Amino acid sequence: MAKLCGFAGACAVLAVAMAGCVGGEATKQTAGGDRGLNPIENYKQARFREAIRGLDYSSGRVTINELEAREVVPPGSPLKFDEQMEEADALLLDNAYVESIAAFTKAVILNPESADAYVGLAKSLRTKGELDMGLAALRTSLDLRPDHIGTRFLHAEFLWQNNETAESKAALEELTTLPAFTDEDRKYQGEAWRMLASAYWYDGNPRKAQDAAHKAIENGVDVPPQLLDLINEALAKGGVR
Numbered sequence: 001m002a003k004l005c006g007f008a009g010a011c012a013v014l015a016v017a018m019a020g021c022v023g024g025e026a027t028k029q030t031a032g033g034d035r036g037l038n039p040i041e042n043y044k045q046a047r048f049r050e051a052i053r054g055l056d057y058s059s060g061r062v063t064i065n066e067l068e069a070r071e072v073v074p075p076g077s078p079l080k081f082d083e084q085m086e087e088a089d090a091l092l093l094d095n096a097y098v099e100s101i102a103a104f105t106k107a108v109i110l111n112p113e114s115a116d117a118y119v120g121l122a123k124s125l126r127t128k129g130e131l132d133m134g135l136a137a138l139r140t141s142l143d144l145r146p147d148h149i150g151t152r153f154l155h156a157e158f159l160w161q162n163n164e165t166a167e168s169k170a171a172l173e174e175l176t177t178l179p180a181f182t183d184e185d186r187k188y189q190g191e192a193w194r195m196l197a198s199a200y201w202y203d204g205n206p207r208k209a210q211d212a213a214h215k216a217i218e219n220g221v222d223v224p225p226q227l228l229d230l231i232n233e234a235l236a237k238g239g240v241r
Contacts, residue, residue, distance in 0.1 A: 048128065051102035054109050057133045062121070062140045064112055073109045081110040081117075088120055097127040115145040119154065131162040149178055153188040160195065169199050176215075190219025197223055197231075206234035 054072035056063045073079060088103035104121035111117060118141035122134040138155040145151065152175045159168035172192045180186045193216035200209035210231045213223045 047098050048101070051098050052105055052133075055105055057136045060136050060139060061143065062108065062118060062137050064109060069109045073106055079106060079110060081107060081114070084110060085114075085117065085120065088124070092120070092124050092127070095127075097124060100124040101128070113144060115141040115148065115151065118144075119151055122154065122158070126158065126161075131158055134158055135162065147178055149175060149180065149185045149188045152178070153192055156192065156195070165199070169196065172196050172199070186219050187221065190216045190221030193219060194221050194223055198227060201227060201231060206231045206239055210235060 054065055054069040056065045084103060084107040088100050088107055091097075091100035091103055101121070101124045104117060104124050107114070107117040108121055118137040122137035122141070125131075125134040125137065135155070135158050138151060138158060141151050142148070142155060152171065156168045156171035156175060159165075159171060172195055175192045176189050176196070178185075178189075180189050193212045197209045197212035197216060200206075200212055209227075213228060213231065216223050
């Protein structure tokens with residue numbers, strides 16, 4: 001009988017545990033959390049939601065949510081834009097990713113006309129895998145500063161990482177046509193040619209890949225020797241991969 005009670009007790013414990021399961025995964029409901037996530041994940045989501053408060057990404061651009069923004073940066077706040085940008089950059093370098101998102105969010109609220117603030121925000125959002133939101137921030141930056149080659153390259157890179165390869169390739173090709181006024185501009189264009197060399201190779205066009213690789217090298221950017229070997233091998237076979 002004692003064994004039966006022990007078995008029944010174990011079944012009761014199992015039934016309680018399974019009561020919070022959906023599809024075989026244990027779920028918990030916490031205050032302000034999401035069903036299906038454990039308390040740690042709920043905490044992470046809550047921190048992220050707090051970090052982006054004050055901004056709206058739903059339009060594909062970043063806009064200010066006036067009501068929330070007043071709570072994040074109250075009128076008369078002693079926060080200064082330059083100091084906020086400096087803090088946000090430092091947090092990003094220190095791998096304090098959520099904190100850097102919150103700091104760049106405040107910077108954008110303080111100065112929504114700063115293209116650099118949106119770029120920093122995009123970089124910090126990427127650290128959390130939020131590429132769609134990062135792309136919204138980069139589009140907003142490019143609205144303010146359309147021909148900035150560094151931002152255009154970052155935008156193309158985000159598209160590539162977000163599996164929007166056709167859009168990324170088009171953005172890279174357009175970037176290479178812009179006038180480069182500084183060594184940094186030329187370096188970004190070289191990086192664009194390097195990425196295009198890979199894209200053309202995977203498209204089955206080794207001749208264009210070779211041309212892009214040479215242009216990358218001309219701009220001071222190294223191309224992986226393995227890629228160069230593959231391109232040369234394909235061209236030696238008459239352009240057949």
